[in-house]
Amino acid sequence: MNLTTGYPYSLITHGLPYQYPKLDKSIETDIVIVGGGISGAITAYYLTEAGLNCILVDARTIGLGSTCASTSLLQYELDTSLYDLSKQIGYENAALAYRQCADAIDTLQDVAKKINFSFFEKKSSLYFASNKHDTPLLKNEYTLRKRAGLNVDFLEKKEIQQKYGFDADAGILSEKGASTDAYMLTHALLQSSIKKGLIVFDRTEIKKIKYGKNGLTLLTPKNHIISARKMVNATGYEITEMIHKRIVKLSSTYVIASEQLQRPVLDKNTICWNTSIPYLYMRTTYDNRIIVGGRDEPYTSAIRRDKLIKTKSKLLKRDFEKIFPETEFNTELSWAGIFGSTKDSLPYIGLYDKTPHTYYALGFGGNGITFSVIAAQIIRAMLQGIRSPNAELYAFDR
Numbered sequence: 001m002n003l004t005t006g007y008p009y010s011l012i013t014h015g016l017p018y019q020y021p022k023l024d025k026s027i028e029t030d031i032v033i034v035g036g037g038i039s040g041a042i043t044a045y046y047l048t049e050a051g052l053n054c055i056l057v058d059a060r061t062i063g064l065g066s067t068c069a070s071t072s073l074l075q076y077e078l079d080t081s082l083y084d085l086s087k088q089i090g091y092e093n094a095a096l097a098y099r100q101c102a103d104a105i106d107t108l109q110d111v112a113k114k115i116n117f118s119f120f121e122k123k124s125s126l127y128f129a130s131n132k133h134d135t136p137l138l139k140n141e142y143t144l145r146k147r148a149g150l151n152v153d154f155l156e157k158k159e160i161q162q163k164y165g166f167d168a169d170a171g172i173l174s175e176k177g178a179s180t181d182a183y184m185l186t187h188a189l190l191q192s193s194i195k196k197g198l199i200v201f202d203r204t205e206i207k208k209i210k211y212g213k214n215g216l217t218l219l220t221p222k223n224h225i226i227s228a229r230k231m232v233n234a235t236g237y238e239i240t241e242m243i244h245k246r247i248v249k250l251s252s253t254y255v256i257a258s259e260q261l262q263r264p265v266l267d268k269n270t271i272c273w274n275t276s277i278p279y280l281y282m283r284t285t286y287d288n289r290i291i292v293g294g295r296d297e298p299y300t301s302a303i304r305r306d307k308l309i310k311t312k313s314k315l316l317k318r319d320f321e322k323i324f325p326e327t328e329f330n331t332e333l334s335w336a337g338i339f340g341s342t343k344d345s346l347p348y349i350g351l352y353d354k355t356p357h358t359y360y361a362l363g364f365g366g367n368g369i370t371f372s373v374i375a376a377q378i379i380r381a382m383l384q385g386i387r388s389p390n391a392e393l394y395a396f397d398r
């Protein structure tokens with residue numbers, strides 16, 4: 001599957017910072033993690049920290065799946081509002097999911113600190129009305145979030161203009177949010193885990209999996225065999241080629257990054273997104289660019305997605321300039337990627353009854369990075385025989 005095309009900011013900025021070998025012989029391990037994006041990397045970190053014997057393999061060069069295309073906003077706010085999610089799974093469960101995502105941001109900050117990873121910045125998150133009809137919706141959402149114990153403020157038009165320099169009728173300002181660099185974080189987590197015994201192979205595809213009574217055998221195109229007791233499947237959107245349960249709806253999503261700005265336009269300490277469907281989002285980078293993303297549409301083929309990069313880039317530039325009419329957005333990089341949504345915007349984590357000995361870490365959606373933290377925690381607990389509270393929220397049979 002072609003997951004991303006164009007010039008993702010993070011990949012262009014950092015290139016290939018580390019090399020990993022290919023698998024060139026058969027090998028045995030307790031746990032094999034398939035997928036070396038952020039989900040596989042954070043799970044590998046949690047498992048090696050717990051003293052479990054793991055190897056990780058990826059068909060591509062490490063990080064070159066969806067992770068290198070990520071814009072790396074960290075939000076507890078799901079693609080489905082707390083109001084809508086409450087209608088689907090009940091208020092208490094929806095509030096739990098929101099709070100668990102909020103905790104995951106703090107957890108990731110602690111992990112980043114522990115491994116001396118510097119591309120992590122705490123930020124607020126502003127969810128603003130794209131038109132005045134959405135103000136009552138935001139008011140209601142604000143009340144529900146407040147009741148869930150989340151630290152939020154309701155901003156009126158005047159406050160948004162004063163603080164952020166653009167016009168919006170209303171907004172919810174959340175104290176909890178952050179930005180990172182998912183691609184570099186993936187490498188940093190793997191480098192740290194390698195020191196604790198993790199073995200990583202990239203450019204090593206798993207083309208066949210045999211599920212045995214006491215474990216699994218995984219076969220590569222060169223007929224090397226990985227024998228493992230357990231497997232973690234962190235293959236991202238390519239899972240749709242592996243299991244036939246329809247758990248994710250794919251879309252194409254688009255991003256542009258500006259040239260470096262001489263003066264700040266968007267508040268550096270806030271990530272912003274709006275109530276449009278699909279939503280538009282914006283953040284600043286470490287080197288003072290603005291990233292703008294959105295304009296999603298249903299995915300039909302990589303060819304169609306990529307043909308649209310030029311048009312979508314122009315539309316995103318126009319979207320930004322409509323919000324900040326005094327600033328010209330000079331696009332330097334643009335890219336597209338596959339994105340996915342589940343029926344409730346929650347990830348799929350844990351066991352699936354058709355594939356024994358296999359734990360899934362599938363953080364689909366706009367919170368893919370925070371979901372990967374939750375997945376790593378749940379999977380580590382499952383492997384240790386510990387029950388995780390709330391794991392059923394993300395289970396396959398929910």
Ligand SMILES: Cc1cc2nc3c(=O)[nH]c(=O)nc-3n(C[C@H](O)[C@H](O)[C@H](O)COP(=O)(O)OP(=O)(O)OC[C@H]3O[C@@H](n4cnc5c(N)ncnc54)[C@H](O)[C@@H]3O)c2cc1C
Pocket residue numbers: 003034035036037038039040057058059060063064065066067068069070071072073074075182204205206207234235236237238253254255293336337338339361362363364365366367368369370
């Ligand atoms: C443009 C864009 C912007 C985004 N912005 C954000 C954001 O701001 N915040 C956020 O939280 N999330 C964001 N996301 C989502 C987030 O980036 C993803 O959820 C996350 O990167 C997925 O990581 P992953 O490890 O699950 O998947 P991937 O990074 O795709 O990794 C899966 C890996 O599995 C490997 N693999 C698959 N099949 C096999 C096989 N058979 N054998 C061996 N290896 C295999 C692949 O090669 C791949 O490298 C964004 C996504 C896109 C595309």
